[in-house]
Amino acid sequence: MTQTERRLSAILYADLAGFVRLVENAEDQTFENLRSARSKIWQPAIEAAGGSLIHSTGVSMLAEFASAIAAVRVAIDIQESMAQFNGHLAEGQRLLFRIGVHLGEIIIDATDQDIFGDGVNLAARIQVLAEPGGIAVSRAVRDIAKLRDDYAYVDGGEHRAKHVSRSLHVFWVRARDGSSTVPVPTVQLRGIFHFHGSDASGREFGFDVATDELGKRKQGVLIGRDSGQCEIVLLSASVSRCHARLSVGANNSLLIEDLGSTNGTSINGESISSGQSHPLDPGSILRLGDLKLAVRCD
Numbered sequence: 001m002t003q004t005e006r007r008l009s010a011i012l013y014a015d016l017a018g019f020v021r022l023v024e025n026a027e028d029q030t031f032e033n034l035r036s037a038r039s040k041i042w043q044p045a046i047e048a049a050g051g052s053l054i055h056s057t058g059v060s061m062l063a064e065f066a067s068a069i070a071a072v073r074v075a076i077d078i079q080e081s082m083a084q085f086n087g088h089l090a091e092g093q094r095l096l097f098r099i100g101v102h103l104g105e106i107i108i109d110a111t112d113q114d115i116f117g118d119g120v121n122l123a124a125r126i127q128v129l130a131e132p133g134g135i136a137v138s139r140a141v142r143d144i145a146k147l148r149d150d151y152a153y154v155d156g157g158e159h160r161a162k163h164v165s166r167s168l169h170v171f172w173v174r175a176r177d178g179s180s181t182v183p184v185p186t187v188q189l190r191g192i193f194h195f196h197g198s199d200a201s202g203r204e205f206g207f208d209v210a211t212d213e214l215g216k217r218k219q220g221v222l223i224g225r226d227s228g229q230c231e232i233v234l235l236s237a238s239v240s241r242c243h244a245r246l247s248v249g250a251n252n253s254l255l256i257e258d259l260g261s262t263n264g265t266s267i268n269g270e271s272i273s274s275g276q277s278h279p280l281d282p283g284s285i286l287r288l289g290d291l292k293l294a295v296r297c298d
Contacts, residue, residue, distance in 0.1 A: 100126035245259060
């Protein structure tokens, strides 16, 4: 009987945002761009840092490192290189990967040269909470992996993830203001915004907003408990009958406005004033009453 080998590793999991849209618009070009990015950026960066590219489907990539510091540095290097890579592509062909990094125990399958286990699963769940072109890490990684001076950790709060019993506390890795570092590409308002999270009791809530449809509504869409008035209905006692409004800003950004709700609205822990529209970026944490929702776009 083969003995199971386990070890503590830093796991980097990446997934391409908006893959279906990319393939629908330009299938052959998308796969060519993916092959090029993997061979010219991903594999060299991982191997140079002593990591192993376990497998790659083109759309997603899984890598293992002996050091959490190395894994985070590689994630930053890759996103900087991808920003330059995307600069040579048409807007509709750009490859925006979400990257998640976690430090945890893995199980090694020496026969198939693969890894799996709780550590891999959590890295995949953390990746979902990153913004397209961005990086999210677990608290375990944040606690031991020092960043370059031109980057900082931003507290992303706790999240409930699918099929994970405990909450995940994530941190986003972002360039500091005024940094000369190549910035994460700005995500244009297109595709679908996904809102997913839970209330204080752990009850899950979620909804999606198609941005092209939102852009056609001059008055935006209303969020609240009242199905007679609101397009997005959240049946929670902490959400007001008409709680907030989503709309498109003049600079093609997603905006949210609190409509004088009883329990308030906040973005990344900061309460917003009612009657004024505020930008809502992918990767943000939106709180409506006691509902905490992670925002992502693909």
